[in-house]
Amino acid sequence: MDYLVRFVQVHESFRRAELEALADLHNIKLDVVNYQSNYPYCLVRLQSEAAARLLISRSILGQGIYELWGIGTSYEELHEDVRRRSGHKWSEFRTCSFRFSVVGFQYKMKTSEQRKIIESFSYLDFEGPIVMANADTEFFVFQEHDLSVEIPRMLYLCRFIANSDRDVITKYDLKKRHYISTTSMDSELALVTANMAQAAPGKMFFDPFVGTGSFPIACAHFGARSIGSDIDGRSIRGKPTCNLMSNFTQYALTGRWLDGFVSDLTNTPLRLDRVLDGIVCDPPYGVREGLKVLGTKDGSGTEAVYIDGKLAHLQEGYIPPKRPYSFEAMLDDILDFAARTLVDSGRLAMWMPTANDEDVEFAIPTHECLEIVSICVQPFNKWSRRLLTYRRLGGVAVPAATKTSKRSNGTGIHADDLNSFRKKVRDCAALYSNGILTR
Amino acid sequence: MKILTLNFLTCARKTCKSSPAAFPLHPRDAELEIVETEFNALFIQNILPRVEWDALKGLCTELGLTNVPPEAPEPKELFDTSIKSAGIDEKEKEPTQLTRDLHNLLLETTIQSGKLVCGNCGHEYAIKEGIANFLLPSHMV
Ligand SMILES: [Zn+2]
Numbered sequence: 190m191d192y193l194v195r196f197v198q199v200h201e202s203f204r205r206a207e208l209e210a211l212a213d214l215h216n217i218k219l220d221v222v223n224y225q226s227n228y229p230y231c232l233v234r235l236q237s238e239a240a241a242r243l244l245i246s247r248s249i250l251g252q253g254i255y256e257l258w259g260i261g262t263s264y265e266e267l268h269e270d271v272r273r274r275s276g277h278k279w280s281e282f283r284t285c286s287f288r289f290s291v292v293g294f295q296y297k298m299k300t301s302e303q304r305k306i307i308e309s310f311s312y313l314d315f316e317g318p319i320v321m322a323n324a325d326t327e328f329f330v331f332q333e334h335d336l337s338v339e340i341p342r343m344l345y346l347c348r349f350i351a352n353s354d355r356d357v358i359t360k361y362d363l364k365k366r367h368y369i370s371t372t373s374m375d376s377e378l379a380l381v382t383a384n385m386a387q388a389a390p391g392k393m394f395f396d397p398f399v400g401t402g403s404f405p406i407a408c409a410h411f412g413a414r415s416i417g418s419d420i421d422g423r424s425i426r427g428k429p430t431c432n433l434m435s436n437f438t439q440y441a442l443t444g445r446w447l448d449g450f451v452s453d454l455t456n457t458p459l460r461l462d463r464v465l466d467g468i469v470c471d472p473p474y475g476v477r478e479g480l481k482v483l484g485t486k487d488g489s490g491t492e493a494v495y496i497d498g499k500l501a502h503l504q505e506g507y508i509p510p511k512r513p514y515s516f517e518a519m520l521d522d523i524l525d526f527a528a529r530t531l532v533d534s535g536r537l538a539m540w541m542p543t544a545n546d547e548d549v550e551f552a553i554p555t556h557e558c559l560e561i562v563s564i565c566v567q568p569f570n571k572w573s574r575r576l577l578t579y580r581r582l583g584g585v586a587v588p589a590a591t592k593t594s595k596r597s598n599g600t601g602i603h604a605d606d607l608n609s610f611r612k613k614v615r616d617c618a619a620l621y622s623n624g625i626l627t628r
Numbered sequence: 629m630k631i632l633t634l635n636f637l638t639c640a641r642k643t644c645k646s647s648p649a650a651f652p653l654h655p656r657d658a659e660l661e662i663v664e665t666e667f668n669a670l671f672i673q674n675i676l677p678r679v680e681w682d683a684l685k686g687l688c689t690e691l692g693l694t695n696v697p698p699e700a701p702e703p704k705e706l707f708d709t710s711i712k713s714a715g716i717d718e719k720e721k722e723p724t725q726l727t728r729d730l731h732n733l734l735l736e737t738t739i740q741s742g743k744l745v746c747g748n749c750g751h752e753y754a755i756k757e758g759i760a761n762f763l764l765p766s767h768m769v
Contacts, residue, residue: 390668390670390671391668391670391671391673391674392671392674393671393674393675393678414668414671416633416636418762420763422759422761422763425759426757426759443665443666444665444666444667444668444735445666447630447632447633447735448629448630448633448758448759449759450629450633450637450759450760450761450762451759451760451761451762451763452640452761452762452763453640453762453763456640456641456642456762456764456769457640457762458637458638458639458640458653458753458760458762459636459637459638460636460637460638460651461645462678463678464636464678466674
């Protein structure tokens with residue numbers, strides 16, 4: 190059976206990837222019949238209405254799902270297709286109360302025009318009452334236009350099946366959240382990230398740059414439990430009444446926050462066993478201030494430091510020295526960590542800027558134990574960022590010498606040098622031609 | 629910090645990662661607190677195979693917690709498999725008392741303050757208000 194997914198017309202490159210992640214999570218066989226990034230309507234083939242409901246139930250970038258009753262490039266063609274495609278269904282809805290709406294995409298319609306369109310479907314011969322609210326069933330005519338073009342490019346008649354989970358975006362809106370920072374991920378994209386990583390009840394997730402908890406909160410919404418760490422102890426601790434934990438309390442998700450601890454991914458205390466179902470993160474990109482990991486710039490500090498005869502690092506308020514760290518080396522470290530700690534088919538969903546401050550594109554990091562599932566791009570005015578989603582392959586062991594160790598890491602002094610500003614742009618052509626990468 | 633989380637933590641020093649003595653970390657001067665939290669049998673079921681049981685037993689002994697089964701429970705022990713519940717939906721199966729006890733131990737028993745000590749290098753990590761600090765001084769990185 191064919192169904193129509195009605196997407197929102199934002200974050201276009203994330204929409205199909207989110208839908209496919211959800212189909213995979215729910216073990217739903219999904220065939221995308223027609224998807225175009227310029228339009229909100231996407232035709233899919235699914236095995237049942239139940240599958241359609243399940244598929245859309247936690248989608249953020251889908252608005253709803255509908256049963257396709259007809260499609261055409263003109264009303265003549267549409268009516269013909271409705272008769273052929275759904276004639277056998279009409280009697281089932283003959284006596285239901287119903288509602289009939291006409292929706293234009295990139296097109297404003299007069300009421301009189303809408304009425305005329307609705308009347309043209311009178312051959313469906315519905316006898317039930319027309320109601321505006323709580324109808325037994327709802328029908329939609331979607332009239333899809335190219336921008337500023339009078340003639341529609343595509344017309345659909347559909348029966349409404351179910352809405353998505355999109356309404357929760359406002360529930361988790363950062364404006365209403367008590368504990369946030371300037372780098373907190375907005376609720377819409379945090380929820381999309383949790384979907385890409387397939388957060389779900391019973392699963393354990395980890396965010397190694399947890400900040401104020403945007404991702405673990407989104408994962409908790411979908412039922413997963415998370416641990417988080419951050420090199421900045423202040424963000425983990427927050428204030429007595431306003432902290433990571435209080436964010437979970439605000440949404441009555443307290444039980445889904447396991448623990449936060451202060452640590453750095455390059456010296457993580459997590460045991461490197463296959464214990465995580467998902468990793469979600471937005472690694473800090475800070476060329477100007479120089480990314481920091483523990484250590485000193487010049488390699489000094491190999492001796493313990495004493496203050497008043499006591500070990501400095503055991504004293505109250507001790508701040509460990511930090512050394513600059515290449516962003517790309519950090520991404521390699523994250524992939525290596527993910528390969529070692531994710532269960533089979535566990536997912537890593539990670540954000541990264543598309544290019545550095547000199548507009549040199551970053552390569553997409555790869556790892557032999559991780560398959561790239563999707564690469565989505567969020568464009569801004571002057572820059573863009575990507576959400577990369579990886580899946581841990583089964584049956585592949587992490588090699589003893591990983592490429593992380595091969596990359597020069599920490600040999601330079603300045604963050605600028607380390608971040609390979611002058612490095613030639615690496616070729617992503619293969620990814621583009623395979624359709625993995627969306628421009 | 630929950631007992632479950634402690635089962636996933638070892639010493640942060642790279643040189644300790646391969647040493648069996650670095651896991652689990654040993655609690656010292658630990659103040660325990662029971663913090664009630666949402667029960668989810670599915671989570672217990674999924675997480676149980678990932679728990680290092682001997683490490684859990686050792687940790688609990690050191691903390692004076694005695695309610696740890698000597699062997700890791702089998703999946704079938706987590707849900708009531710009596711005739712009464714035969715044939716009902718997977719999601720509606722009744723968790724056993726054992727599952728609730730495991731929930732209480734792993735997710736509700738927490739260390740609020742104290743230290744975690746590496747059995748290999750002896751480094752101490754502080755826990756304050758339930759949050760552990762694993763940042764290392766530079767001579768240990
Ligand atoms: Zn150690």
